[in-house]
Amino acid sequence: MSNGWEESAEAWISTIxxxxxxxxxxxxxxxxxxxxxxxxxxxxxxVGCGEGRFCRLLSAWGLITTGIDPAESLIRKARQLHPEGEYCAVGAELLPFEDQSFDLVVAYMSLIDIPDLAKAIGEMTRVLRSGGHLLIANLNSFYSASNPTGWREAEDGTNSFLIDHYLEERSDWIGWGELRVQNWHRPLGTYMALLLGNNLQLRYFDEPPPHGGNAQQIDLFRRVPSFLVMDWEKPRMPVAA
Ligand SMILES: C[S@@+](CC[C@H](N)C(=O)[O-])C[C@H]1O[C@@H](n2cnc3c(N)ncnc32)[C@H](O)[C@@H]1O
Known part of the structure; x- marks a missing residue:
């Protein structure tokens, strides 16, 4: 069943x-x-590269990038914008790469979109070389627990943000503009258990604040827990005696 990304591809490309x-x-x-x-x-x-913007940024530094995404229209756009890049229309749950193929695996706002997170994190860890890093930006679980209500306006005109059923994993269809996609809410503990269960080691954690933009957007971002960034390292193999 579609998760909406293929149908929302054009809208996503113009949003980004x-x-x-x-x-x-x-x-x-x-x-x-x-x-x-x-x-x-x-x-x-x-992983979940969309139309490839982050691959293009890294590639501009000389890194060798591969982007995967199951939405074929997004992969087509990525190839068009970055013909020398490597892009593949597959999901994260079964990656067509050898073990330990990459120094860095990135999941930039894609974990919330992946139905089988356990398989995906297992695959991302498998294709990462020992000593390599899994770099994640994700919607904060406190934020995804607000789906599908989010911000709501009271009769007196004040806005509040509803977080509910935090411990219940679920998927919701969410929409903004012309986009309509399925997102998964999982408590933070679910993510941590899967990452720790793959023997990854947390090297960095942040809930980054905005560093620019207009005052109204900054205020909204400062009021609710929006994003987190995590950098996990795959330990080096123990050296044989
Ligand atoms: C919010 S977009 C992020 C795109 C890009 N990383 C960025 O930050 O601009 C989420 C992406 O996850 C992709 N996605 C959905 N299901 C996926 C899966 N099973 N495996 C990998 N990516 C998936 C979607 O197609 C979409 O491109």
Whole structure:
């Protein structure tokens, strides 16, 4: 069954534009690029790459990038915008790569879109080399627990943000503009248990604040828990005696 991304591909491409939306431009790109640079990676897999914007940013530094995404229209757009890049129309649950193929695996706002997260994190870990990094930007679980209500306006005109049923994993159809896609809410503990269960080690955690944009957007982002960035390292193999 479709999760809406193929049908929403055109709307997503125009939402993201060349520079990315508010969240990417003013909140997430900076820490994601900083961590990617610190990893000293040469080869990168971007899981759920969409139309390939983050691959293009990394590729501009000389990194060798591969992007995967099950939405064929997004992969077609990525190839068109970056003909020298490697892109593949597959999901994260079964990655067509050898073990330990990449120095860095990125999941930039895609974990909330992946139905079988356990398989996907297992696959991302498998294709990561020992000593490599899994870099994640994701919707904060406190935010996804607001689906599908989110912000609501009271009779007196004040806005509040409803978080409910936090511990219940679920998928909801959410929409903004012309987009309509399925997102998964999972408590933060579910993500942590899967990442720790794959023996990954947390090296960095942040809930980055906005560093620019208009005052109204900044205020909304500062009021609710929106995003998190995590950098996990795959331990090096124990050296044989
Ligand atoms: C919010 S978009 C993020 C796109 C891109 N990473 C970015 O930040 O601009 C989520 C992406 O996850 C992709 N996605 C959905 N299901 C997936 C799956 N099973 N495996 C990998 N990616 C998936 C969608 O097609 C979509 O491109």
């Amino acid at each position: 534009g060349v520079e990315g939306d508010f969240a990417r431009r003013f909140v997430l790109d900076r820490p994601m690029l900083d961590r990617a640079r610190l990893s000293e990676a040469k080869t990168v897999l971007d």
